[in-house]
Amino acid sequence: MMNNISTTMTTTPTKAPAMNEPKISARNVQVYYGEKHAIKDVNIDIRPRSVTAFIGPSGCGKSTFLRCINRMNDTIANCRVEGNISIDSENIYDPKVDPVQLRAKVGMVFQKPNPFPKSIYENVAYGPRIHGLARKKSELDDIVSSALQKAGLWGEVKDRLDSPGTGLSGGQQQRLCIARAVAVSPEVILMDEPCSALDPIATAKVEELIHELRENFTIVIVTHSMQQAARVSQRTAMFHLGNLVEENDTDKMFTNPDDQRTQDYIMGRFG
Amino acid sequence: MDVGFIILILAVLAALGHVVGRRRALALAAKSGVKLHSLPGYYGQTVALFTAVPAFVVLVAWLFVQPGIVESRVSGMIPDSVIPEGGARSLVMSDVRRIAGGLDAVLARDGQRGADVPIEALDFNNIRGRLAEVGVALGGDVPSEVFEAAKAFRENSRTGNLMMTVVVLAVAVVLGMLAYRRIEPELRARNISESFVKSLLLGASLVAILTTIGIVGSLIVETFEFFQRYPAQDFFFSTVWNPQFRGGSDLGILPLLWGTFYVSIISLIVAVPLGLLIAVYLSEYAGPATRGIVKPAIEVLAGIPTIVYGLFALVTVGPFLRDWLAQPLGLGTSSSSVLTAGLVMGIMIIPFVSSLSDDIINAVPQALRDGSYGLGATQSETIRQVVLPAALPGIVGAILLAASRAIGETMIVVLGAGAAAKLDLNPFEAMTTVTVKIVSQLTGDTEFGSPETLVAFALGLTLFVITLGLNVLALYIVRKYREQYE
DSSP: HHHHHEEEEEEEESSSSSSOOOSSEEEEEEETTTEEEEEEEEEEEOOHHHHHHHHOOOSHHHHHHHHHHTTGGGGSEEEEEEEEEEEEEEEEEEESSSSHHHHEEEEESSSSSOOOOOOOHHHHHHHHHHOOOOHHHOOOHHHHHHHHHHTTHHHHHHHHOOSSSGSSSHHHHHHHHHHEEEHTSSSEEEEEEEEEOHHEEEEEEEEHHHHHHHSSEEEEEEEHHHHHHHHHOOOEEEEETTTEEEEEEEHHHHHHHHHHHHHHHHTTTTO | HHHHHHHHHHHHHHHHHHHHHHHHHHHHHHHHOOOOOSOOOHHHHHHHHHHHHHHHHHHHHHHHHHHHHHHHHHHSSSOOSOOTTTTTTHHHHHHHHHHHHHHHHHHHHHHHOOOOOOOOOOSTTTHHHHHHTTTOOOOSSSHHHHHHHHHHHHHHHHHHHHHHHHHHHHHHHHHHHHHHOOOOTTOOOHHHHHHHHHHHHHHHHHHHHHHHHHHHEEEEEEEEHHHHHHHHHHHHHHOOOEOOOSSEEEOSHHHHHHHHHHHHHHHHHHHHHHHHHHHHHHHHHHHHHHHHHHHHHHHHHHHOOHHHHHHHHIHHHHHIIIIIIIITTTSOOOOOHHHHHHHHHHHHHHHHHHHHHHHHHHHHOOHHHHHHHTOOOOOOHHIIIIHHHHHHHHHHHHHHHHHHHHHOOOOOHHHHHOSSSOOOOOTSOOOOHHHHHHHHHSSSSOOHHOOOOHHHHHHHHHHHHHHHHHHHHHHHHHHHOOOOOO
């Protein structure tokens, strides 16, 4: 394990000075589901305002690790997390941290689009409302329209903000969920296979959107599609059997990975 | 022939048809070398179905139609002179039926004694005594016309039965043979038995629908009778309910409707908040162990007979409310009150609200909760703003089901709220509901043709229309606000 980290450390090229300080850093993270050891001693640094992709075969723990970053695993009864994850050098597993507040800072987009059974407007306004981000109706309107614009959905829905969010197409629903997450002004957005339920055209739109969101947000995306990881991310982390196998620049990862297992997975020999 | 025996024969014929049909299909396939379209069993099934099902349908139809025909034929034989004054032809006809049955018994007994007496030999003398010997008691002496009618009734029924046996068995045999002849390897036997299954299912749902139509139809007919004898505007708009045995009653429905609504609303005020809170606790907060104990424990409430609730209302809740609330506040001295019945009924319908709502809340996809948590919502925010709105149509359905249960409840009201029809706002007054009055008007020694009795049907129909309206409203709400999760 330590070996892995040192590999990671040494192969991490130093870029712009602003990139030096990691947004998220995980140290010795272990996750157990009851007796099952799902994540084994993971150490990783995630850079601000960039896209980091988690890849790996099914059941490798990449989604589990993703859900540790906003403590979504707290909602699962027998799940236990050990180790240290800090965002902006603040340990999010510190007892003083309120997971509810944390999740306002670390938004999440799920595998299947899950708009609330409310209007499009109410879907986006939900987060700002519960966090009291707007004092007046006009402020809320502004937040909603700007979030929908950032999610590239404004043009398609601006005339029917009152119609139900569940009436949109799958791709639009997923962009609505992204708008919903963006509306709370998080710093980090976690995406758990956001395109796995979408058709190729909708996928292309969401990928384009991820590309644009990178300017303002730190994005971590779990994906099964190697092409997607290659297209949208700057850094890629490969998980296997609960271990972080390799973390590297995406370009290097897909051309000349350091680890044989990464090589095998990318070449389609397992997974 | 006995109906049970006919059915037995049909079953045997069907089984036989199955065996020979299957055998014929196999034999034909072997001979011609053509592959069977369906499994051999399906060919047997088509023969069995064609043998049994149409014949059975004919049998059932015959059993429904025959008594009516026989009765109308015999009824013509009875002259008006033998109908006692003030009585009805239907009463005489029931005598006819009993005598006819008695004659059978007499003949059967004589047959056992070895004396083979033909029906013609049964004379009119002392028929009452002889019938009494076989356990058929008659109220008075039998006029000879009635006796003749009874003999004719018996004859007609016998011929009818014989014809029925012949026709049913003929249908079974002929159709069975036809089905047998039709068998060939290309016959789509599987599709035929499939369509039989389909019509069977359709028939099952028709039974339910036709029963409903029948109930409503009989209600409407009797209600119509009632409105012939009692003015409709008095029934619907009079505020006095005061039935008299000697006629001249006031039969205004308003006090009863008011009682019904008052009691139901109090019970819903008790049951809906409690039930919903229970449902939210069970589905969102309780661990599996707690849930496994609490949910069945609450459902026990639904299994308690309503008469037991009624006793509870009468013996415990009523006196308690009177002594601790009504009398100190100077609002009443009666231990039966709307509040008593409402409270107890509310407790009774808690499980309707809580159990159904719990199921509905559980059906809200976890993905929605995750989405809300992912935005930084707390558990209670998630429940209030995401889970409950998503479950709302189902919850409304649960509440309306509970409401219709409350409106139809009788026993708790009788014992808890009393039987006095009153229009009053004071919840400590005794009042009564529509269902209670239906019972009290139909029981007792009142003449069936009087408005005092027939009003029960008008009340029943009104209640039916109200609950139907509630159900339609519920459907409308559920449709309008239904959310697709997928």
